[in-house]
Amino acid sequence: MTDMTDSQRVQKRQQPKLLLKWSWRELWQGQLWPVAVALTLIIACVFALAALVSRVEKIMTDQGRSVLAADLVLVSNNPIEPTLLSKAEALGLTFSEQTRFGTMAFSEQQMQLISVKAVGNDFPLRGQLALQDLQRSQSKVNPGELWLSERLFSLLDVKQGDTVAIGDAELRVSGKIAQDPELSFNPFSQMPAVLIHENDVAATGAVQPGGRVQYRLYFMGSDDKLAAIQDFAPLEPGQRWLSETSQGRTGEFIDRARQYLSLTLILVILMATATLVLTCQHYTSTRVETVAMMKSLGASKRWLWRWLSGQLAMLFGLSAIAGLSIGWGLEVLLRLPLADILPDPLPDMGMSPLLISMFVALLVAIPGIGISLIRLLDAPAISVIQQQADRPKNNKAYALLLLPVAAALIWFGDNKLMWMTLAGIVVVLALLAFFGLVVLSLLRKRKWGPAMMLALSRISRSPLTTGAQLAALTSSLMLLAVIWLLRTDLLADWQQTLPIDAPNVFAINISAEQQQDYLAKLDQENIPHSEAYPVIRGRIVAVNGVDLLAKADDPEQRDEALRRELNFTWRETLPIHNDVLDGNWPEAGLAIKGVSVESGIAERLGLSVGDELGFNVNSQPFSVTVNSVRHVEWRNMRPNFYFIFTPDVMADLPATWLVSFRIESNQNDVVNQLGRDYPTVSLMDLRTMASRIQLMLQQVSLSLSVLAALGVLSGLLLVMTLLRLSMSQRQQEIKLYRTLGASRKRISATVWGEYGLMALIAGLMAVVGAEAIVAALVKWGFEMPPQWHPMLWIMLPTAAIGLVLFIISTMLKQLLQPLKS
Incomplete structure (x- = not known):
């Protein structure tokens, strides 16, 4: 009895070592290493992205505060x-x-x-x-x-x-x-x-x-x-x-860049999470028989938890070390394209990237791995000899999802952009998965070759599985498209509002007698310039007979445009850089007194086409009718006005003239000569301001491009993981086809047809989803006009099919390899 007790004590002391050795072998020789790789990539990507976001935000904040x-x-x-x-x-x-x-x-x-x-x-x-x-x-x-x-x-x-x-x-x-x-x-x-x-x-x-x-x-x-x-x-x-966020043009694009940085980080986390969940589900599916066998040999659920907990602790520790190391190196690589424009020394990234990456990894790993493992431990011992496809599932495990949901509620708070993005992704994915199944159903009704018919039969045999695969493949393609399209639209908007050739000098107070000579002088020096605009100062005082100045008791509570004189102009035609939103500008030569109103002040004062507005210029009151409402881009450094009148309203009033033009760095003498030749003309030299804004724009643009590239790489990783796991799950079916006499050529054609068709459908649906989400984000999140991206309709489906071709070509031969005699 004593010897038996000693033997048990020795076994008990050796048990942790055996568990550790077994866990190590399971990690590297089993199927757990893909989970470790996925978790490593999550930590690495989140750390690198959070570190770069932290630095870029500090740089943008410093730049904004410097101005x-x-x-x-x-x-x-x-x-x-x-x-x-x-x-x-x-x-x-x-x-x-x-x-x-x-x-x-x-x-x-x-x-x-x-x-x-x-x-x-x-x-x-x-x-x-x-x-x-x-x-x-x-x-x-x-x-x-x-x-x-x-x-x-x-x-x-x-x-x-x-x-x-x-x-x-x-x-x-x-x-x-x-x-x-x-x-x-x-x-x-x-x-x-x-x-x-x-x-x-x-x-x-x-x-x-x-x-x-x-x-x-x-x-x-x-x-x-x-x-x-x-x-x-x-x-x-x-x-x-x-x-820094309220200072005109610089504040606006800094604020938008911050929104994009945060959105990119969230989308990368979502794609990395999907990668982890897929790999973990694949791991648990390969370990059902192992767990069932251990239960049949007497292993308790508590012992199994200890066994798996040791593996998970080892997995998370190794993933954390590898992920942080890779993330640090990745952050260094991500900074290389920005080396010429980043400040020296760089802002300290602090501890937040490390804490964020570890915290995110935990929040993702607990439900992502925990749900699958809980269901794995519920596998009955009889699964050793017979698969239990209809065994009851432990739905209590889904309570683990409350952790990331609660964290998201705290993190996002009242961030409408984030919630709008997540809600849009969920709705779009549900709709696209449904339409994908409908398309597949319609395709089955047509006659195809044997391989394609077998592929369609395979796809339609399990609608839930097919819908899930389509949703996963579509979501990964769609998310990487959203990241890149948002980056493209933001940069296009900034380049449009502040192009490289934007005017950087304004000449004002040009008298009527000097106007033609001044323009001729600019032409003589080959200086590109705008049209000349007459300018006269006045006030808006009434709308449809209602005195605006008497509406508010406190003058400081009035709209800013009512508290001062405004600059008015008149023209035969509207400026080409203004877009008419409502109404029409009268044709040239028609004697119709009217005024075009900028959309912002129209919204604030409640003005619309057909309203009668009262103005006061040089103590002379007059009334005109609103004939159009137009959008004005105030950031483009062009001459812009709240109100533009038809010439018959005030062309006879005395006015000065305004013209903008661009001076290059080697034309300083021209500016000085203009000042000497026309001493009464005021020159607003904005070259310093424009160059500094361009530098800030360059920094932000390159940063967004680098971050978008990282987001796209995360999406590609998810797509490749999804395709590889899906292909590996087909191995049993391929064995069955071969047993029934199907040729290797027929099996290859079936696999090519199945996955090629799914890639094409997923690519097209991803384009639709990306266009819808980006249009909503651009319009209501970033407050920019949405636009379509025709090239995306070609590039994304082509890229999806190309990825599928690459994965199939590398895996199909391996899947057929065990069948060789």
């Missing part, structure tokens, strides 16, 4: 309250004050309306300010200094050291502003800028009660502290916050 000169800016029409400064200091935020106002600058020879920016010693908090004089350069404005934008030297006819009077103060010109980090674009309100120190504002006497003065407070600090200062200071009338 603000801070992390957050408060713009106010009234002086900043001291309590706000005290709160910022208490929070540990770095802050800087700025005062802006317009006034006249006088030199001995000339005078010019200018925009004065009075800054402190610590401006800017972000970005670079470059000031140059004849001997040196500096990055801070000191008291007593006056720095001019380059074109003011010719407009005021001054040089460094000359005296310029600004209000009551006389300041000596210290040099030129070589680079100002703050970007803005409004050719109608921009004036040449000068920089002075905030200590010199009082000496100018230009800031008076009731004057048009703007106060800005710049903040720099952590995001939580920035949120705290915003909560402490709710906006009052005449105030607004500026951040």
Whole structure:
């Protein structure tokens, strides 16, 4: 009895070693290694993508904040309250004050309306300010200094050291502003800028009660502290916050790029999850007999759980090490195309990619592997000698799906784009799977050759399995198409709104007498330019007889377009870069007083075709009828207007003219000569701003292309995994066909026909699904006009058939190999 007890103790001590050895052999010599590979790829892809997304987001955020000169800016029409400064200091935020106002600058020879920016010693908090004089350069404005934008030297006819009077103060010109980090674009309100120190504002006497003065407070600090200062200071009338996502054109494409990055990450996770689930299901299907045999030999369910838990722990540990290593290397490779434009040093990616990849892997693995293993352990011992196809399934295992669902609810929150994408994918897949079965049913009614008839019979024999295979193959093709199409549409939209040849200089205040000469001068210098637009300022005051200015008690609550004068123009035809959404522009020569309204202001003010609008120009009231509503792309740096009138409305009123044109880097002398030849014409030189926006666009575009390529590779991996597993499951059927006397040629033709047909149907359905999802995302998620992609209808089905041909050609010979005599 004692010997028996000792023997049992020895066996008990050796049992963990045996389990470990068995688990290791099962991992590498069994069918568990595909699951390990799938989990490794999930960790690697999510880590690489999350790391690159983290870096790109930080780069985009830094770029966006650099054009603000801070992390957050408060713009106010009234002086900043001291309590706000005290709160910022208490929070540990770095802050800087700025005062802006317009006034006249006088030199001995000339005078010019200018925009004065009075800054402190610590401006800017972000970005670079470059000031140059004849001997040196500096990055801070000191008291007593006056720095001019380059074109003011010719407009005021001054040089460094000359005296310029600004209000009551006389300041000596210290040099030129070589680079100002703050970007803005409004050719109608921009004036040449000068920089002075905030200590010199009082000496100018230009800031008076009731004057048009703007106060800005710049903040720099952590995001939580920035949120705290915003909560402490709710906006009052005449105030607004500026951040990297609210700063005009740069904020818009940064926000869209962020949405795309997040969406790409989610779609890659979905495709990687599908790959893991498929491989795990295949593994469990090959281990039913093993588990049944172990149960027949007396193994308890608890022991089996220990056996499988050891395998899973080893699998997850090895996958984590391999996945993180591969992911790190993959992230390095993904950065290679961006090497020339990424900042040096790179932003730190932090710990979030590691935590996200491990957390996602756990959330995916628990239900993805757990459901299959629970059902595997429920296999009865009799399965050793007889398959139990109709045995009851443990539906409680599906409760594990609550983990990723709960995580998605917390992660996505109120992100409408994500929920819209997921809901669209589910609906589209269900519809496409149904239509796929309908198409297959219709094909069976036609007469085909023996091989094709056998293939159709095989496909239609199990509609649920066929529907699942079609849905899986379609979804993988569709998701990779969605990733690439969204990237293509975003880049096309950005290139369209800010093309390489976009205008970068605006000439305004051109008198009627100078207009023809000015255009002739541009033509003489071979400078491409826009048409000349007459410009006159006025207000909209009424709609259908209702006074708009009397509708709101608080003037600050009125629409922004009602609180100021607007720039009006008139034309024989509408600009070619405006799209008419409703109504019609009258034919040339018809004396019909009308106005075309920009769609944004039409929506805000509730305007539509046929409404009668009241305007006031130079104290002269008049009324016209809305004849059309048009879409205006404000980001394209072209002359754009809220209201465009027919010539018979105001052509007789005095107006100045506007023209935009493009100046290359080697044509600086042309700009200076234009300033000297036409001193009364204001030149808005936006080349610095345009080049910086183009650089940001280049960075974001390349990043999106790299991320889209990774998403496509994940989709291709899913497709190849799906096809390989499906083919391996056909091995038993192929043996049966061979036993019944089917030739190798007939079997090959049947397999080619079956999978070729499924690939063609899946490819076509994937195109339909991708077009539908992308159109919905573009229209309601990214707020861009949707468009069709004709080449996709050829490329995706062709790619699907090509993948099938590749998989079949590599596996069919192997499947037939055991049948050789």
